[in-house]
Amino acid sequence: MASMIIETAGLTKSYGEIRALKPLDLTVPEGEWLSVMGHSGSGKSTLLNLVGGLDRPTAGMLKVGGEDLLGRDEDGLARFRREFVGIIFQQHHLIPYLNALENVMLAQYFHSVPDEAEARSALERVGLGHRLKNRPGELSGGEQQRVCIARAIINSPRLLLGDEPTGNLDHGSTTMVLELLRELRVEERFTIIMVTHNQEVAAWGDRTIYLDDGVLVREEKKLVEG
Amino acid sequence: MLFRILKNSFLKRPRSIFLVFLSITMGAAVATSFLGIAGEISHKMSLELRSYGANILLEPSAVEGGGFLREVDLPKIKTVFWKYNITGFTPYLFGLVDLTAGTKHERAVITGSWFYKQLLVEGEEPSFQGIQVIAPWWELQGGMPQDADEAVVGASLARRLGVVLGSRVVALARGATKPFRVVGIVTTGGYEEEQFFAPLVTVQSLLGKMGKLSRVLVSAVTVPMDAFGKKDPAAMSKEEYEKWYCTAYVTSVAKNVEEVMAGSRAKPIWQIASAEGALLTKLNSVVLLLTLLALGASAIAVSTSLMASMAERSPEIALMKAIGADRLQISAIFLGETLIISLAGGIVGYLLGDQLAALISQSVFNSAIKSPLWLLPTAMVSAFAVALAGSAAPLRRAFLIEPVKVLKG
Numbered sequence: 001m002a003s004m005i006i007e008t009a010g011l012t013k014s015y016g017e018i019r020a021l022k023p024l025d026l027t028v029p030e031g032e033w034l035s036v037m038g039h040s041g042s043g044k045s046t047l048l049n050l051v052g053g054l055d056r057p058t059a060g061m062l063k064v065g066g067e068d069l070l071g072r073d074e075d076g077l078a079r080f081r082r083e084f085v086g087i088i089f090q091q092h093h094l095i096p097y098l099n100a101l102e103n104v105m106l107a108q109y110f111h112s113v114p115d116e117a118e119a120r121s122a123l124e125r126v127g128l129g130h131r132l133k134n135r136p137g138e139l140s141g142g143e144q145q146r147v148c149i150a151r152a153i154i155n156s157p158r159l160l161l162g163d164e165p166t167g168n169l170d171h172g173s174t175t176m177v178l179e180l181l182r183e184l185r186v187e188e189r190f191t192i193i194m195v196t197h198n199q200e201v202a203a204w205g206d207r208t209i210y211l212d213d214g215v216l217v218r219e220e221k222k223l224v225e226g
Numbered sequence: 227m228l229f230r231i232l233k234n235s236f237l238k239r240p241r242s243i244f245l246v247f248l249s250i251t252m253g254a255a256v257a258t259s260f261l262g263i264a265g266e267i268s269h270k271m272s273l274e275l276r277s278y279g280a281n282i283l284l285e286p287s288a289v290e291g292g293g294f295l296r297e298v299d300l301p302k303i304k305t306v307f308w309k310y311n312i313t314g315f316t317p318y319l320f321g322l323v324d325l326t327a328g329t330k331h332e333r334a335v336i337t338g339s340w341f342y343k344q345l346l347v348e349g350e351e352p353s354f355q356g357i358q359v360i361a362p363w364w365e366l367q368g369g370m371p372q373d374a375d376e377a378v379v380g381a382s383l384a385r386r387l388g389v390v391l392g393s394r395v396v397a398l399a400r401g402a403t404k405p406f407r408v409v410g411i412v413t414t415g416g417y418e419e420e421q422f423f424a425p426l427v428t429v430q431s432l433l434g435k436m437g438k439l440s441r442v443l444v445s446a447v448t449v450p451m452d453a454f455g456k457k458d459p460a461a462m463s464k465e466e467y468e469k470w471y472c473t474a475y476v477t478s479v480a481k482n483v484e485e486v487m488a489g490s491r492a493k494p495i496w497q498i499a500s501a502e503g504a505l506l507t508k509l510n511s512v513v514l515l516l517t518l519l520a521l522g523a524s525a526i527a528v529s530t531s532l533m534a535s536m537a538e539r540s541p542e543i544a545l546m547k548a549i550g551a552d553r554l555q556i557s558a559i560f561l562g563e564t565l566i567i568s569l570a571g572g573i574v575g576y577l578l579g580d581q582l583a584a585l586i587s588q589s590v591f592n593s594a595i596k597s598p599l600w601l602l603p604t605a606m607v608s609a610f611a612v613a614l615a616g617s618a619a620p621l622r623r624a625f626l627i628e629p630v631k632v633l634k635g
């Protein structure tokens with residue numbers, strides 16, 4: 001039986017009077033691709049931010065990789081993010097004045113030591129070996145998202161978080177990105193948690209949970225073929 | 227990588243970078259120029275203050291002076307260690323005489339002195355010494371004596387004797403008489419108004435005290451007395467004494483002069499020396515305060531520019547934090563930027579400040595100065611200080627940026 005990379009109990013997040021996430025009990029086994037679905041304001045992104053160490057819960061228990069994130073200070077959370085997590089954003093969020101290669105190396109710089117050969121190799125793996133020196137403004141949306149994926153995987157994270165990573169992509173680019181993630185997951189054996197609105201995209205995961213008004217209302221597990 | 231980030235950041239935001247550079251440069255330039263002229267101001271002001279009176283009094287020592295100093299020792303004053311700080315000196319010989327002007331008689335003090343005498347000392351530049359040099363504040367009606375039988379009369383004494391310019395006054399001493407023609411009447415508000423001034427050699431002859439002096443007043447450029455200067459030289463170690471002797475305190479210059487005037491005892495005239503010291507200290511404090519204010523204003527300007535820049539760059543900072551940058555790494559990037567700018571600002575500020583100091587010195591004191599080289603590191607440190615102080619608030623704002631809020635959607 002796989003060990004749990006994420007364990008939450010009574011995990012809650014409030015913004016003033018608004019409770020974005022109501023007490024949530026959730027476990028995610030290591031290596032799983034978990035899709036998180038729900039309407040806008042359902043608490044999907046809040047959950048993603050909490051497990052990614054980008055935000056702090058109001059109450060409850062949150063363990064990632066066996067460690068209680070609540071015990072970490074701000075710099076401790078930054079360390080956790082660079083060593084443990086890779087994040088793929090819907091808007092890509094690349095530094096506009098750095099080229100594709102430098103954007104990937106930036107994550108290496110914060111993690112340890114930039115290695116140009118490794119960064120180049122990561123971009124080649126996502127099919128951008130010919131666009132190394134291009135700046136984000138010179139790349140298509142799909143290409144920018146692939147740079148974002150290369151940056152997310154460059155430090156070999158155990159947890160890959162995607163916040164609507166295909167939300168701004170056309171159908172072709174969406175498929176390309178999802179196939180890429182599937183391949184990389186096989187190679188790197190990381191866990192994926194992906195927030196999406198799209199049922200088709202969610203179906204790429206091993207399991208889908210549905211949030212509504214901050215409450216886990218349903219979950220579906222993909223049947224294993226054969 | 228840091229270099230790449232900094233390089234690209236500079237190229238992308240030239241306007242913002244230029245504003246920060248300009249603020250730092252201005253701060254460094256003002257600091258350089260103010261500190262550059264501070265030394266000059268002290269020196270010039272000290273020279274100006276010399277016109278308000280002598281600050282060292284030489285009198286015969288009670289033990290070995292025999293009641294008088296020797297005129298023959300006077301040229302030695304221009305050969306001492308602090309000779310370039312001595313702007314002038316005047317010998318005095320006092321005595322009592324009976325004065326007669328027309329029908330009026332009065333017993334009064336006669337003072338023999340130099341009025342404006344050229345002093346030639348072997349191996350030294352010729353100089354002029356006398357009352358005109360150390361007491362230019364005398365309000366003199368008429369002029370200074372040029373001949374042995376010319377005299378200046380104090381205003382009060384002149385009133386009582388009823389003398390005016392051109393009057394004839396006869397002095398009687400030891401049974402001998404000496405006629406004088408009044409060429410000047412002096413008003414000082416002090417004891418000089420009661421005296422009768424005549425050339426030293428004439429008075430020495432009249433009083434029968436050839437080559438003798440009652441006192442010498444010395445005017446010297448000195449530095450303000452500090453705690454070390456006030457220590458008793460007799461209680462100092464050898465090293466301390468050397469340091470004290472080689473610093474132009476009024477006490478060390480007095481000691482220096484005393485050593486060449488046989489049988490003398492030199493004393494600072496404290497009301498003059500203290501007033502000068504207090505004035506110069508205040509002046510230096512004002513310059514220092516202005517420098518700090520200028521640097522503070524620069525730091526505020528830097529902070530304002532960086533704040534605006536920080537607002538513009540918040541998505542970039544949020545992203546860096548999201549992918550794992552901690553506060554130290556964020557600081558390295560933003561302080562790295564401002565420190566590189568401050569390096570350039572410090573150098574340019576020093577060069578500008580040097581020119582500004584020369585301009586101020588030329589227009590205020592009519593003399594050229596060159597900023598000392600130690601001001602370059604001072605300008606650099608000022609620039610770094612401005613950059614660091616100006617970065618504090620923007621950096622704090624950067625620390626408070628929450629990736630979740632900025633990168634939302």
